[in-house]
Amino acid sequence: MDFTNEMKIEFDSKSINESFARTVVASFVAQLDPTIEEINDVKTAVSEAVTNAIIHGYNNQDGKVIISCKIKDREVFIEVKDRGVGIEDIGKAMEPLYTTRPEIERSGMGFSFMEAFMDKLIVESELGKGTTVKMSKKFEKRGD
Amino acid sequence: MDFTNEMKIEFDSKSINESFARTVVASFVAQLDPTIEEINDVKTAVSEAVTNAIIHGYNNQDGKVIISCKIKDREVFIEVKDRGVGIEDIGKAMEPLYTTRPEIERSGMGFSFMEAFMDKLIVESELGKGTTVKMSKKFEKRGD
Amino acid sequence: MKEIRNKNSTIISIHDDVKGEFEIIGQTLVVKLGEDLDHHNSLHIREQADKIIMNKNIKYIIFDFSGTDFMDSSGIGVIMGRYKKVIFIGGSVYVTGVSNNVDRIFKLSGLYKIIEKYNKVEEVLELIKSKGK
Amino acid sequence: MKEIRNKNSTIISIHDDVKGEFEIIGQTLVVKLGEDLDHHNSLHIREQADKIIMNKNIKYIIFDFSGTDFMDSSGIGVIMGRYKKVIFIGGSVYVTGVSNNVDRIFKLSGLYKIIEKYNKVEEVLELIKSKGK
Numbered sequence: 001m002d003f004t005n006e007m008k009i010e011f012d013s014k015s016i017n018e019s020f021a022r023t024v025v026a027s028f029v030a031q032l033d034p035t036i037e038e039i040n041d042v043k044t045a046v047s048e049a050v051t052n053a054i055i056h057g058y059n060n061q062d063g064k065v066i067i068s069c070k071i072k073d074r075e076v077f078i079e080v081k082d083r084g085v086g087i088e089d090i091g092k093a094m095e096p097l098y099t100t101r102p103e104i105e106r107s108g109m110g111f112s113f114m115e116a117f118m119d120k121l122i123v124e125s126e127l128g129k130g131t132t133v134k135m136s137k138k139f140e141k142r143g144d
Numbered sequence: 145m146d147f148t149n150e151m152k153i154e155f156d157s158k159s160i161n162e163s164f165a166r167t168v169v170a171s172f173v174a175q176l177d178p179t180i181e182e183i184n185d186v187k188t189a190v191s192e193a194v195t196n197a198i199i200h201g202y203n204n205q206d207g208k209v210i211i212s213c214k215i216k217d218r219e220v221f222i223e224v225k226d227r228g229v230g231i232e233d234i235g236k237a238m239e240p241l242y243t244t245r246p247e248i249e250r251s252g253m254g255f256s257f258m259e260a261f262m263d264k265l266i267v268e269s270e271l272g273k274g275t276t277v278k279m280s281k282k283f284e285k286r287g288d
Numbered sequence: 289m290k291e292i293r294n295k296n297s298t299i300i301s302i303h304d305d306v307k308g309e310f311e312i313i314g315q316t317l318v319v320k321l322g323e324d325l326d327h328h329n330s331l332h333i334r335e336q337a338d339k340i341i342m343n344k345n346i347k348y349i350i351f352d353f354s355g356t357d358f359m360d361s362s363g364i365g366v367i368m369g370r371y372k373k374v375i376f377i378g379g380s381v382y383v384t385g386v387s388n389n390v391d392r393i394f395k396l397s398g399l400y401k402i403i404e405k406y407n408k409v410e411e412v413l414e415l416i417k418s419k420g421k
Numbered sequence: 422m423k424e425i426r427n428k429n430s431t432i433i434s435i436h437d438d439v440k441g442e443f444e445i446i447g448q449t450l451v452v453k454l455g456e457d458l459d460h461h462n463s464l465h466i467r468e469q470a471d472k473i474i475m476n477k478n479i480k481y482i483i484f485d486f487s488g489t490d491f492m493d494s495s496g497i498g499v500i501m502g503r504y505k506k507v508i509f510i511g512g513s514v515y516v517t518g519v520s521n522n523v524d525r526i527f528k529l530s531g532l533y534k535i536i537e538k539y540n541k542v543e544e545v546l547e548l549i550k551s552k553g554k
């Protein structure tokens with residue numbers, strides 16, 4: 001059977017919503033009965049992308065962060081989108097330890113963590129328009 | 145300080161999303177540090193409205209359910225919206241024990257529960273266009 | 289669906305997706321409900337319970353809520369529906385292990401007018417046994 | 422913010438919103454982290470920790486993760502930042518009570534090259550004591 005399920009959430013660019021965003025995605029993918037490790041992988045990746053939208057995309061100012069999440073069989077597709085400043089050089093931004101905000105103690109590991117914890121990662125961005133991070137992960141089959 | 149926070153979520157009209165919807169709203173209002181009873185009140189009301197959208201609004205067919213949630217100081221405003229069949233006689237629909245679907249064991253208590261557990265309830269509906277349920281609740285001040 | 293047969297009872301675990309268990313002890317069906325009793329979960333429980341009620345000549349039903357945190361009006365529908373099935377043959381419906389939250393819903397719904405609440409499943413089983421004598 | 426003074430230590434509870442606690446024992450600061458260490462929570466922890474490091478002449482920092490389920494790269498930033506503050510005066514940073522999930526993040530980040538992991542806060546306190554002699 002081709003099972004699909006979709007949701008989309010939009011929320012204020014406020015740091016208090018970082019944990020909310022993780023919880024929402026985690027509870028949506030819980031339908032796939034994932035392992036604790038799989039859930040944590042997704043939570044970490046979502047947390048990185050949402051935090052980036054809030055602090056880099058919107059520079060801690062007002063704005064909306066949008067997460068789309070689609071389940072298809074045992075695969076999860078997640079998009080995290082902001083309409084913020086955008087990224088000038090995506091290749092550079094994705095380099096490990098690269099950060100434009102060392103003064104607020106960003107470690108430059110956000111994109112590396114997204115890559116490490118998800119199967120696929122695509123970053124699309126346009127200066128002045130915003131950034132969309134697309135990630136996917138296939139969950140293990142659970143033996144019953 | 146005037147604290148506000150907003151989110152909006154859209155998801156497939158599938159019964160598996162009923163618990164997801166409750167969890168999302170519960171984890172958003174968790175920011176207000178509510179009592180267990182307040183959280184349960186909101187979860188029950190959301191569950192009733194979402195279930196109604198899925199079974200009555202969309203008659204268990206495909207469609208999207210939309211929840212908007214706004215926090216303003218210690219008050220929560222929740223809207224549950226579908227673009228389904230709509231309600232012909234809202235007054236009648238809201239009567240206790242009234243149901244159009246006794247054959248699938250609906251109890252006709254959905255609106256009564258929403259009224260009992262929330263402070264305010266407004267139902268707007270147009271035949272063929274859909275239904276919007278607006279609810280609000282003020283949470284107790286927590287002593288620190 | 290898994291079926292385990294013990295000396296005095298049969299335990300049936302339902303749909304993986306829905307946590308819950310059915311135990312048949314003589315003419316009594318014990319429905320051990322999962323964490324949530326909402327519309328989604330009620331569909332499976334209803335279907336499964338009715339099959340057992342029909343096939344196993346059930347007269348008494350105990351809904352055990354000791355593992356249940358959440359219930360909405362769909363749960364009321366499930367209980368009322370099963371009540372209607374056994375009342376005509378002189379049966380009864382009981383609820384056990386009801387949390388505060390579920391209790392509020394029962395009170396609001398007026399369900400306690402037709403069903404009885406007990407703390408533990410065992411108490412009800414004793415009660416039913418004593419009725420049989 | 423609450424401050425409780427004991428015989429040998431001072432305990433400071435931070436922002437209500439953020440679960441976490443600071444305990445000062447001599448030149449050692451123990452930061453007992455809350456459930457999540459993300460960007461939101463790291464803001465308060467950073468601020469509070471730095472105030473204490475400055476005012477109380479702190480040389481050793483123990484981040485206790487025994488109550489922590491979740492950490493992302495913001496947590497790495499918090500630890501690295503504090504590390505830089507004490508390393509120049511010959512201090513060190515330790516982590517304790519690290520769960521599997523947090524451990525994976527530490528490994529991935531390479532943080533174990535500069536900080537040491539122990540099971541319990543007490544072990545580290547003993548270690549620091551023995552250094553002082």
Ligand SMILES: Nc1ncnc2c1ncn2[C@@H]1O[C@H](COP(=O)(O)OP(=O)(O)O)[C@@H](O)[C@H]1O
Nearest residue numbers: 052053056057093099100106107108110111131
């Ligand atoms: N949503 C975004 N909008 C604008 N710039 C971004 C966004 N996400 C990432 N960046 C840029 O990419 C850099 C690297 O990101 P990342 O690897 O997550 O590290 P960090 O967040 O620690 O800086 C950031 O410092 C920032 O300049």
Ligand SMILES: Nc1ncnc2c1ncn2[C@@H]1O[C@H](COP(=O)(O)OP(=O)(O)O)[C@@H](O)[C@H]1O
Nearest residue numbers: 196197200201237243244250251252254255275
């Ligand atoms: N979203 C909706 N779309 C269409 N009809 C609805 C909707 N919500 C409620 N109704 C109508 O109102 C009636 C009463 O609703 P309610 O009090 O929740 O009881 P129940 O869901 O048990 O039928 C329903 O039986 C249905 O006819």
